[in-house]
Amino acid sequence: xxxxxxxxxxxxKQAVGLALSAAxxxxxxxxxxxxxxxxxxxxxADPDAYLHDATYAPLASHLRAxxxxxxxxxxxxxxxxPLPYDVWGAHLIDTAARMQMDTAMRLxxxxxxxxxxxxxVGYGLPIGGVLATEDAVIPYGVGVDIGxxxxxxxxxxxxxxxxxxxxVSLLKRHTRFGxxxxxxxxxxxxxxxxxxxxxxxxxxxxxxHGKASDQxxxxxxxxxxxxxxxxxxxxxxxxxxPGTYLAVLxxxxxxxxxAQVAGHYTRVAEQLHRHLEGPAKKLAWLPLDSDxxxxxxxxxxxxxxYALANHDLIHARLSEALGVKPLAQISNSHNLAWKQHVxxxxxxxxxxxxxPAAAGQLGLIPGSMADPGFVVRGKGHAAALESAxxxxxxxxxxxxxxxxxxxxDVQAYLQDRGVTLIGGGIDEAPQAYKxxxxxxxxxxxxxxxVGRFDPKVxxxxxxxxxx
DNA sequence: ATGTCC
Numbered sequence: 001x002x003x004x005x006x007x008x009x010x011x012x013k014q015a016v017g018l019a020l021s022a023a024x025x026x027x028x029x030x031x032x033x034x035x036x037x038x039x040x041x042x043x044x045a046d047p048d049a050y051l052h053d054a055t056y057a058p059l060a061s062h063l064r065a066x067x068x069x070x071x072x073x074x075x076x077x078x079x080x081x082p083l084p085y086d087v088w089g090a091h092l093i094d095t096a097a098r099m100q101m102d103t104a105m106r107l108x109x110x111x112x113x114x115x116x117x118x119x120x121v122g123y124g125l126p127i128g129g130v131l132a133t134e135d136a137v138i139p140y141g142v143g144v145d146i147g148x149x150x151x152x153x154x155x156x157x158x159x160x161x162x163x164x165x166x167x168v169s170l171l172k173r174h175t176r177f178g179x180x181x182x183x184x185x186x187x188x189x190x191x192x193x194x195x196x197x198x199x200x201x202x203x204x205x206x207x208x209h210g211k212a213s214d215q216x217x218x219x220x221x222x223x224x225x226x227x228x229x230x231x232x233x234x235x236x237x238x239x240x241x242p243g244t245y246l247a248v249l250x251x252x253x254x255x256x257x258x259a260q261v262a263g264h265y266t267r268v269a270e271q272l273h274r275h276l277e278g279p280a281k282k283l284a285w286l287p288l289d290s291d292x293x294x295x296x297x298x299x300x301x302x303x304x305x306y307a308l309a310n311h312d313l314i315h316a317r318l319s320e321a322l323g324v325k326p327l328a329q330i331s332n333s334h335n336l337a338w339k340q341h342v343x344x345x346x347x348x349x350x351x352x353x354x355x356p357a358a359a360g361q362l363g364l365i366p367g368s369m370a371d372p373g374f375v376v377r378g379k380g381h382a383a384a385l386e387s388a389x390x391x392x393x394x395x396x397x398x399x400x401x402x403x404x405x406x407x408x409d410v411q412a413y414l415q416d417r418g419v420t421l422i423g424g425g426i427d428e429a430p431q432a433y434k435x436x437x438x439x440x441x442x443x444x445x446x447x448x449x450v451g452r453f454d455p456k457v458x459x460x461x462x463x464x465x466x467x
Numbered sequence: 468a469t470g471t472c473c
Contacts, residue, residue, distance in 0.1 A: 143468075144468045144469065145468040145469080146468095148468075178470095179468090179469055179470055179471085180470040181470095182468085207473090219468065219471080221468075221469080222468060223468090224468085238469090253468065254468090255468090255469080256468095256469060258469090259468060259469040259471090260469080262468085262469090263469080263471095263472085263473095264473085267472095267473095290469075337468090395472085436470095
C-alpha cells in the first residue's frame with residue numbers, strides 16, 4: 001500500500017497520511033489489500049460509523065471535520081454585484097451604511113434585503129438593515145444585543161395624576177441600569193423564562209444561566225431606557241377609547257447573556273469563514289443545518305424570550321408600585337432573525353434594528369430621550385420584507401455627539417419639552433438622532449401610526465458624561 | 468450592546 005492507492009480513492013491533504021497509516025496498521029495484521037481498500041471506502045462513505053473504531057477513528061474524525069468545512073464554504077464566493085434591494089428614506093442614510101448593505105447583498109447566501117430610513121453604520125450588517133438568507137444565519141446580522149426590544153404599557157391612570165417627583169422616585173426604586181448590573185438579593189424577582197429546559201440543552205447556556213438570572217428585570221446602557229409619558233390615541237384602537245393616558249415605555253435587551261451568546265457564535269462563524277475579508281468578515285454565517293447553526297438558533301431565540309422577560313418585570317414592578325394593571329400592553333423585538341416566507345420560499349429574515357411590520361402587526365418606534373415615540377401597525381410591505389425602522393436612527397456617532405453637542409443645548413431641548421432625565425449622556429442627546437417625524441414620514445407605506453407617546457420622566461444609564 | 472478576551 002502506498003500514497004497512490006489512497007489518493008486514487010479520493011482522500012485529500014492530511015486524510016492521505018491518516019488513511020495510509022491506518023492501512024499499514026491493517027496490513028501488519030494480515031488483512032488483504034483489497035479488503036483494506038474496501039474498508040477505506042466504507043470509512044469514506046460514512047465516517048460517523050467509525051468515530052470509535054480502533055484503527056480508523058483518527059481518519060474518520062478528520063474526514064468529518066473536512067466535510068463540515070466544505071459544507072460551510074459551500075458557494076462561498078461573494079457575488080460581483082449586490083442583489084438589488086429597496087431603500088426607504090435614502091436621503092437620510094449615509095453612504096457607509098449603504099455600502100455595508102451592498103456587501104451583505106453580495107453574500108452567496110443572501111436572497112433579498114431592504115434598508116429602513118433610520119439606517120446607520122453597525123458591525124457587519126448596518127443598523128436598520130433587513131436581510132433574508134437561505135439556510136444560514138449570520139450572528140452579526142442580528143447584532144450584539146440579541147432580542148433587543150420595546151414594550152409599552154398603557155395605564156388606567158389620568159396623565160398628570162403621577163407627579164414628576166413620584167415618577168422619578170418610582171424609576172429609581174424599580175429599575176436598574178448599566179453593564180454588569182442586577183437587582184440586589186432582597187429586591188430580586190425571578191421569571192418563568194429562567195426555568196426553561198432550554199438552559200440545560202447547551203453547555204454555553206448552562207454556563208450563562210447564572211448571569212442571566214442575576215440580571216433579569218434590568219435595563220442595559222447606551223440607548224436603553226425606561227420612561228413615564230403620555231400616550232395619545234386620536235381614535236379608538238387597541239381596545240381603548242380615544243384620549244390621553246399615562247404610560248410606561250421601555251427599551252431593553254438580553255444584557256450580558258445575549259452579548260456572550262453573540263460573541264461566542266460570531267467567533268465560531270468567523271472561524272468557519274476565514275476566507276471572508278474586509279467588510280464581509282463580520283457577516284460570517286452558520287449553516288442552519290449544522291450543530292453550531294442549530295445551537296445559535298436555539299440560544300438566539302432564548303435570548304429573545306429573555307429580553308421580553310426583562311420588560312415584563314420592569315412593567316410589572318412599576319404597575320404594582322402604582323397599584324394598577326395595564327389596560328393594554330404592546331411589545332416587539334427589533335434585533336432578531338425569523339423564519340419567514342419570502343416569494344413562496346422559507347428564508348431566514350434578519351432584522352438588525354428593524355421592527356417586524358407584517359399586515360396588522362403592532363410595533364413600537366421610539367424617537368429619542370425627549371422626542372415622541374409611535375405605536376404603529378404594519379402594512380406587510382413585501383419589498384421591505386414586512387419591516388419598518390426601529391427608531392429615529394443615529395445622525396451623529398457617539399464620539400461625534402460628545403464632541404459637537406453642548407450640554408446646555410441638551411438641557412434646553414429637555415426643558416422645552418418638559419422632560420425630566422435621570423442619568424443619560426451626551427452621546428444619547430436628541431441632537432444625535434435623526435428627526436423621528438422625518439423617519440416616520442419616509443415609511444408611510446410600511447406602517448400606519450396608531451398612537452403617540454410623549455416622554456415625560458426618563459431614566460437611562462449614566463453615559464460618559466452626564467447631562 | 469457588553470464587566471469591551473473563554
